[in-house]
Amino acid sequence: MPRSRLVVAALVLGGTMALLAASPAAADAVDPSGACSASGHWQDEGVDRASADHVPSDLIKIPQKDTVRWAGNIKGYALGAEGPRREISGEVEVDIAGVGTATIDDWGKSSVRYANEGEHDYDVPDVLLNVKMRLQGEHREAPEGSASFTRVCGGSVYLQVTGGMFSNPLTIAALVGMLASGAGLASAGVVRKRWAFEDTNPG
């Protein structure tokens, strides 16, 4: 079944979903502005978020666990709208240190849908709490049967799953590691003991 998650829409993050995309508004997480749009309603949190309300440098804080009702579309198409069949391709990734990416979700094959919606439950593992991640995505299309894809839209935004200061177990591990290695580091800077002959042979 072709995945018609058009646009830079629902982002699955280790079982989580977030949003990316665009809108015709001035603020836009998507490039080119207005080419695509996405929105979501976090049901337990009771918050609506839309790509139109954000720019790429924005930090979106979401709860660790929730259900998101999401929708995404390409400019000019309403939810449920269909159009000529074409090849689609795209992915959502997390940028790692600016030198690599980890793909969270991708899509491809062909589709007649130009807008989509759905509901997604997510529960982020504790080890990702408080980590500030840059999510980026891109959607591409090509004429049916062709492999010459052109970029329709792309976007990015920072995402952080909120939690307490020490709710991420890796924070405690990091503190312990800092204390232990810090002690070793300090001892490395101490002048090495060099016993003189007289020290070990008194008299």
Add this chain to the structure above:
Amino acid sequence: MKGRPVRGGVCGLLFGLSLTLFLLTTGVLPLDSILIIVLPVVILLAGVVLGIAAPLKRSRLSRAPSAGA
């Protein structure tokens, strides 16, 4: 060479990795920051330099007894 540069390098790397992990999990450093790579390497080198320079003196209790004592 007065200190322990190898120990300084190893502990510097571990300290840098731990510090980077702490900054990541507290949201201070974003995951897309190049500092994730730079910080451990810089602290590793600092550890080696610390081990070579050995600017810290031994405590009096750990010093060897003087010949005249």
